[in-house]
Amino acid sequence: MPELGTPPAVLRYAAFAATPGGGNPAGIVLQAGKLAAPAMQRIAAEVGYAETAFVTERDIAGDSRHLRLRFFSPGAEVPFCGHATIATAVALAERAGTGTFVFETLVGPVTIETSADGDGIVAAFTSVEPEVAPLAPEVEGELFSLLGLERGDLDPRYPLLAAFAGNWHPILVLRERAAFDCFTFDPGSMRTLMDAQGWRGTVSVLHATTPTDFAARNLFPVGTLTEDPATGSAAASLGGYLRATDSITVPGTVAVHHGEHVGRPSVLTVEIPRTGGIVVSGTAVPII
Structure with missing residues (x-):
């Protein structure tokens, strides 16, 4: 059944930017708990970036910094996306303060550390075992x-x-x-x-x-x-x-x-x- 109501807000961030016009654009939907996979796929196609990240669950086990993410390219779901992970962590840190976040993903939990420096907020994720x-x-x-x-x-x-x-x-x-x-x-x-x-x-x-x-x-x-x-x-x-x-x-x-x-x-x-x-x-x- 198609989702009803107001479409979710899509943030747009450039991750790993070396210049103001650089970096890799990512879409971010911070409130995606009510979206089914076809809707997320449709939004990712409309955004048109390499990937869009969707926060599908928040406050896991009562921890406001423990969230679940899914990633979609314009053509398919992607198990993990590094630049959208960085972008999402920065967007969350801007709203909730810097520190540690844990993202549950299809490849397992990913820990992201965020901190502020003279260039803004820096995020660092630790990958799964390579x-x-x-x-x-x-x-x-x-x-x-x-x-x-x-x-x-x-x-x-x-x-x-x-x-x-x-x-x-x-x-x-x-x-x-x-x-x-x-x-x-x-x-x-x-x-x-x-x-x-x-x-x-x-x-x-x-x-x-x-x-x-x-x-x-x-x-x-x-x-x-x-x-x-x-x-x-x-x-x-x-x-x-x-x-x-x-x-x-x-x-x-x-x-x-x-x-x-x-x-x-x-x-x-x-x-x-x-x-x-x-x-x-x-x-x-x-x-x-």
Whole structure:
């Protein structure tokens, strides 16, 4: 039965913004307890951002800072979304004060710490336990073909693997900056491959400018989108990948620069502990 009454308010925030016009836009519905999944899907499609977050339950076990979230892209529900998590935490902290929040998600509970600094409110989430897995040879071949790349374009220091910290992301680190900047792909064909492999996150293509500084392009063809300006899920997966492949000394911190190729520069800070979840932090600002 369709929902009746006034449509819920949708907030719009840009997460991980490096400039006033940067960051990754997210929709946020703070009062979504009465919405069924089809209504949330419809709202996400109308908003048109990569993801919209819906707070479907508040005051879990009597704790006003313990909430349940669901995430929808314009095309489907997404198990976890990092930038919408950051944006929601900042929006809540603006209204309820900084401190710790716990979000129940489809991938499990996610803890978010919020604090105030000179740039506003900073939020940091700790991912679920990360994993890595190899890609089947035929999937690797199709991925290279879709990107117009060859195995020799990979940076030999970083193996091609899929990484998980809430969503699965294949991770390709390219040796040359020119190859990173210039590759192209057909969005429809990439979407078909991603759906067939169950990749609910992005295809994460990177270039290591230093061992602790990465440029990233996160391919996410859905609706009118082709590349995601910034994704906390991919950043967390990268952190897990770097630890699993012994590509960084832990504990360690890396910076990930997204969004340059889609005109929305973004910066994410990724803290990689010796064990456990990966910590991703950044700011979020209202979109006026």
